[in-house]
Amino acid sequence: MNPDHALLLSWTPGDERPFSANPLAIALALLIVALDRRRGTIDLAGQYDERPDEPQMVVVATMLDFALTFAAMSTLEAGQIVATSTLRIESVSPATAGRLLARGRLEAINATTAFARGSLHQDGRIVALASATLRRPGGSAT
């Protein structure tokens, strides 16, 4: 099973295990803050270091892609996966170095596709809004 999916399916409140097999999540110090597998909602905390060689939109899009993908994956059984097909991001305000909070929620899902929305926050301010369509390779009717 995808190790990220394993963590999503076993996470309990207060659990601070990192996504240990996910290099990008490790680099962002990504942690699950809240997760509701029944509703398909997730809050992820991450760290933005404002490195000069890393465009800000890379971090913004990465955090949002994780939140939307994980929101959908959290509702699926072990062995089922999703892959981002399209990602739309609306930028609201710039991020600065520090902690970011990405929120994702599954809006709808069928046999082949999941639809998710989310937002990225910093210090109570919205940094960006996002929506995504996610393919379900080998997906089954739900």
Add this chain to the structure above:
Amino acid sequence: MSADEGASHVRRWVLGEEHLQGAGVVQGGVLAGILAATMRELASSLAGSSARVCDEVLETTFVRPASPGEHVATARLVRRGRTVIQAEAEIVDAAGRSVANARSIFRLEPGTA
């Protein structure tokens, strides 16, 4: 025909192990971000030093999984208005296969870039 029509910008990106997600391929957000950055560089070059280029909307379509290695992103101007710049971009892998494409809208605000 405006002086900017047909403007483009090509940027080489090297994606490494640090850009992989849990399934072992480059995370989609990274591809979206570097497409946005390439388009932003084009927009900034067109806007000049008198305007600040601000991200507004980014729409990315993922074509195939990307692996670590060299990739090339090409951004092209779609339209330049008084207050916005619209651009599109594609990123291809070392074999020349398209892995993702995107369109973006940048808002131009008065001020130093």
